Amino acid sequence: MRDSQQGKLPMQARDHAIEIQHAPHAPIALFDEQGRLHGWSPAFADDCGHSTLEFRDRLIGHIWPEFDSAGWREIWRKVQRDGDATIVHVLARAKDGTSSEVVELEIGRFISLGRPLAKIEIRRSATRRLHLLQQEILQAMATGVPLTGIMETLCRRVEALAPSVICSVLSVDRQQQLRHVASPSLPVHYSSAIDGALIGPKMGSCGTAAFRGEAVEVTDIETDPLWEDYKQLALPLGLRACWSSPIKGADGRVIGAFAFYYPRSRGPTPLERQVVATCLHLCTIALEHEETRSRAYEQAFTDPLTRLPNRARFQQRISETMAVVAETGQRIAVQYIGLDRFQAVNEMLGYSVGDELLNVIASRLRSIVKDHDAVARMGGDEFAVIQVGDFNEHDIAKRALQVIELIGQPFLACGQRLELGASTGIALDTDANTADELIQDASLAMRRVKEMGRGTYFFYEKELNARMQARRRAEADLRDGLSRQQFELYFQPILDLQRFAVTGAEALLRWRHPERGMISPSDFIPLAEQCGLIEQLGSWVVREGCRAAAQLPADIRVAINLSPMQFDRPGLVRTVAAALEESGVEPSRIELEITESVLLHDNDVNVATLDELNDLGVTIALDDFGTGYSSLSYLHRFSFDRIKIDHSFIRDILRNEGSLMIVRAIVMLAHSLGLVVTAEGVETDEQLAAVRGEGCDSVQGYYIGRPMPLADFQVAIGNSRGASVTAA
Known part of the structure; x- marks a missing residue:
C-alpha cells in the first residue's frame, strides 16, 4: 500500500470527485468510518458502472454487499491502527446487480484536511488491462510501427496501469552495451547518460540485471552499492528505488532490461510483478523482431566480407x-x-x-x-x-x-x-x-x-554506347522470340510436407533461342522490363500458366510469377480474368507470386490491384520474402495467402545460425497471421529436414525436382501417384 500524504488527493465537495495528480487513471475512492462514500476518481466510477449522481450518499455495502457494518468496522480499525494496506477480494457487480469477476481491493489509511478516511483502490481488471495492452503492442508490431514508438506506448500504458512508477526499456547490443529504447517519463539527459554503458556487476539496477541475467531489486538507491557510480544521476531526479528485470531471447541470451523506478524507497507490489511479467514477454517479442529485421536488412544491403554497403x-x-x-x-x-x-x-x-x-x-x-x-x-x-x-x-x-x-x-x-x-x-x-x-x-x-x-x-x-547498341540488338532478339513463339514454361514441383506429396508447381519462363540455346529469365526479364515488353510477355505467361493448369489433375495448383512492372500498367486484372475464363481452370488452383519490390511503392493502385486479383478467387504469394525490406506492415495491409522464404536463407540454414533464426521467425510470423509458408531452394535431405522441423508447410528446389516441361511434369505426377497406389 502506498500511503497518501495530506493534500495528495484534495477533495472537491462540489462534485464529490477526487483530483488524482499522480494517478489520473487509478480507480480510487474514499470512505469514512461508517462506510459512507466521500469521494472518488472518474476511473472508479467507470469501473463500478455508475454515474456521479448515482454515487451520492452511497455506503460501501451498496457497492459491494460483502461489506456489512461489522465487517467494515473491523477493517477500518485495522487500517487506522496499523497503517498497513489490507487486501480484500470481492465480486464486481454491474448496476443490475449481476456479478462478473473477482476483483482485488487495496484498502489503506488516508488523511484529508485532518480527517481520517479509508482509501480503496480497485486492483481489478489487471489481467484484462494487460490483455488489452498485449493486443495493442502486438498490433503495433504487425502494422510496422518502429520499435521506439512501440516501447514508448508500452511504457506509457504501464505507467497508467501501475501509478507512481516510471518505466524504462533498454536493449543490450552485440558489444554488451546498454542502448536506450524508451523511457518517456525520464529526462533526456538521464537516458543519454545510460546509453552506451557496459553491463557489469555494479552498473545500477539495469546494467547489473543484464549482467547477472536475473532481476535486481534496489529499494534504496542512495545506500545500495550497485548504484555507487550512478546515484548522483538518479537522486536529483527524485528516483529513490529501481527494480530491473533482464529481457531474454528465446535462446536465453539477455537482449535488454525492463525497469521500474520509484519516487520513494520501496520494492514492487504484486500487481507490478504481474505487469512486469507481461511486459517482459512483449519486450522479448519486440526486440527479437527488431533483431530479425535488422539482420535481414543487413543481409540484403551489406557486403558480407567487407561490411560495406552492397x-x-x-x-x-x-x-x-x-x-x-x-x-x-x-x-x-x-x-x-x-x-x-x-x-x-x-x-x-x-x-x-x-x-x-x-x-x-x-x-x-x-x-x-x-x-x-x-x-x-x-x-x-x-x-x-x-x-x-x-x-x-x-x-x-x-x-x-x-x-x-x-x-x-x-x-x-x-x-x-x-x-x-x-x-x-x-x-x-x-x-x-x-x-x-x-x-x-x-x-x-x-x-x-x-x-x-x-x-x-x-x-x-x-x-x-556500345553496350546500349548491344542492348538494342538483344531487344530486337526478344521481340523476334515473342513473335516466333520461342518461349515456353517449365514446371518445378512443390511438395506438401504434411501429405508428403506434390500438390503444385511453379511455372518458370524459359527462352529457347535458336542460336544461344536455352536462356534463363535472369538474362532477359530485366531487358523485357526496360524495353516495355514485359506486359506482352507477362500476359503470355499468365495465359499459358492457366492453360497448363487446366491440363493437370484437379488437386495440382500452379504458381505464376508477376513482374513488378506489370503492376505499373493497367489491364493486369483483366488479363488474369480472361486467362481464367479461356482456360476454364478453377481460380483457386492459380497462385500469383509477387516480390516485395511491388510493395515498396505502396500506392493505392497496387493495393486496389491486389484486392481485385484476390476477388477473382486466385491466391497471392509473397515471393523471395526476407531479401528486401520485409516490413510487417506489408502483411497487414495486403491480402496474402502464402510466404515463400528466399533460397538464400535455406542455402545457409545448416551453417548459419542467423539464417536459421530468420527462417524460424518468418514461419512463426506467417502462421500467426494464418499464412502458409513455402521454403525455396531446398537441395539436400538435411535442408529438407531443417525446414520441416521449423514448421514450413511446403518446399521446392532441386532436391524435390528440377524445372521440367509440362509433359514431363505430367508423367512425373502420374508416376509418383502410381507408386503410391502400388505401395498402398
Missing part, C-alpha cells in the same frame, strides 16, 4: 540523393573503381589473401568518406564512391587521383610486399536520369580505362 544499397542511396539534389541544385558524381591485377593475387596467394586485401581496400576507402553509405562494394574486385556537392570536373578528377593513389599504396601479405592498381570510371548525374544509368555509365567508363592501359580515370562520354 550494390543494392548503393543504388538505393544514389536514388535518394538524386531526389534531394533535384531540389538543391547540387551535383552527383559516381566513381566506379576496378582493382588492377587482383585476379593474379588471388591465383598466386589464394583467396584468403585476396579477401584480406579487399578488406584493406574497404578500410582505406572508408577513411576518405564521411558518410558510411557513400562507399560500396559492387561485387568481386569492384567498388564505388558517390560524391555530392558543388564541384567541377577538376575537383572530381582530383578526388579520383586520391582514390587511385590510396589503393596503390603497398600491402604486406604473407611476408610479401604487394601493390595493386585501380582503374576508375566517373559518371555525372547530368548524363543519367536514374541511379541505374549513373552506375552503368561509371562502370562503362571504368572498363574503358582498363582497355586503355589501367591505373587512371576516365569520364563517361556519350560515345561509350
